[in-house]
Amino acid sequence: MVQGLLKGKKGIIFGALNEMSIAWKVAQEAHKQGAEFVLTNAPIAMRMGDINKLAEETGAQVIPADATKVEDLENLITQAQEILGGKIDFILHSIGMSPNVRKKKHYTDLNYEWYKTSLDVSAMSLHKTLSVCMKQDALNEWGSVVALTYIAAQRIFPDYNDMADAKSLLESIARGFGYHYGMKKKVRVNTISQSPTVTTAGSGVGGFDKFISYSEAMSPLGNAKAEDCANYCVAMFSDLTRYVTMQNLFHDGGFSATGVTQEVMDKF
Numbered sequence: 001m002v003q004g005l006l007k008g009k010k011g012i013i014f015g016a017l018n019e020m021s022i023a024w025k026v027a028q029e030a031h032k033q034g035a036e037f038v039l040t041n042a043p044i045a046m047r048m049g050d051i052n053k054l055a056e057e058t059g060a061q062v063i064p065a066d067a068t069k070v071e072d073l074e075n076l077i078t079q080a081q082e083i084l085g086g087k088i089d090f091i092l093h094s095i096g097m098s099p100n101v102r103k104k105k106h107y108t109d110l111n112y113e114w115y116k117t118s119l120d121v122s123a124m125s126l127h128k129t130l131s132v133c134m135k136q137d138a139l140n141e142w143g144s145v146v147a148l149t150y151i152a153a154q155r156i157f158p159d160y161n162d163m164a165d166a167k168s169l170l171e172s173i174a175r176g177f178g179y180h181y182g183m184k185k186k187v188r189v190n191t192i193s194q195s196p197t198v199t200t201a202g203s204g205v206g207g208f209d210k211f212i213s214y215s216e217a218m219s220p221l222g223n224a225k226a227e228d229c230a231n232y233c234v235a236m237f238s239d240l241t242r243y244v245t246m247q248n249l250f251h252d253g254g255f256s257a258t259g260v261t262q263e264v265m266d267k268f
């Protein structure tokens with residue numbers, strides 16, 4: 001295994017709630033690879049989760065920020081540069097939440113105020129973060145921003161509900177901002193489309209247990225684990241992937257390119 005891939009790099013990691021969070025594993029791996037970073041999450045998540053434990057383990061400071069609030073993001077990005085002593089090289093956006101999913105509203109009968117919240121928290125927050133970074137000129141050239149997404153942006157998974165729309169928007173923002181930030185500062189922006197993974201957000205989706213088994217049976221390599229997703233994020237933050245931008249990158253054991261497998265055929 002290569003070591004020191006992120007030595008000298010400074011980052012911001014959004015979305016580590018507990019040990020199951022994908023962002024948690026990314027923080028652990030980035031730390032192992034020599035990065036310095038700040039951790040952030042919504043103020044309410046500070047009370048629910050164990051982020052301070054992760055902060056201690058990785059030598060990181062925690063800055064609360066609601067990623068839907070521009071003032072919070074301005075404060076986060078200013079403070080992060082002060083704490084880390086310079087501009088930022090990488091950002092992980094690992095944020096998702098839908099009140100309609102939580103409260104089991106059907107896709108054909110959404111609460112539109114909640115729908116706005118789903119889009120704001122899960123997608124527009126990436127736009128707001130990038131916009132604040134650009135205004136503060138907070139990112140170094142060749143900086144790398146990764147947001148986590150899911151294949152429901154391309155194909156229908158009925159229980160994923162309005163999160164599918166949020167993920168489509170998120171992936172579109174990565175392309176749109178990837179263009180403008182690439183032109184302006186050679187900053188790259190990508191999404192990683194991860195296999196279903198057992199986490200707090202993941203388990204909120206209806207029928208998740210059956211769904212994860214279906215996905216496992218439909219993926220030649222099996223479902224990609226959170227730890228492996230963390231390795232992929234680290235590779236995307238590193239200088240080994242400098243010309244990858246504006247892409248939606250599948251990290252899914254081959255699920256996205258598979259029509260059917262023998263295991264699934266045998267069930268019919």
Ligand SMILES: NC(=O)c1ccc[n+]([C@@H]2O[C@H](COP(=O)([O-])OP(=O)(O)OC[C@H]3O[C@@H](n4cnc5c(N)ncnc54)[C@H](O)[C@@H]3O)[C@@H](O)[C@H]2O)c1
Nearest residue numbers: 015017021022042045067095096148196197199200201202
């Ligand atoms: N778990 C899966 O199956 C799966 C698959 C593909 C993609 N993803 C994506 O990975 C990302 C991380 O999710 P996870 O599975 O690790 O679950 P998680 O519940 O551990 O992480 C979601 C995070 O979003 C944070 N968040 C919610 N509202 C926020 C706000 N207003 N401001 C700042 N942070 C806020 C939560 O506090 C939490 O830390 C999400 O974008 C999710 O959609 C998850």
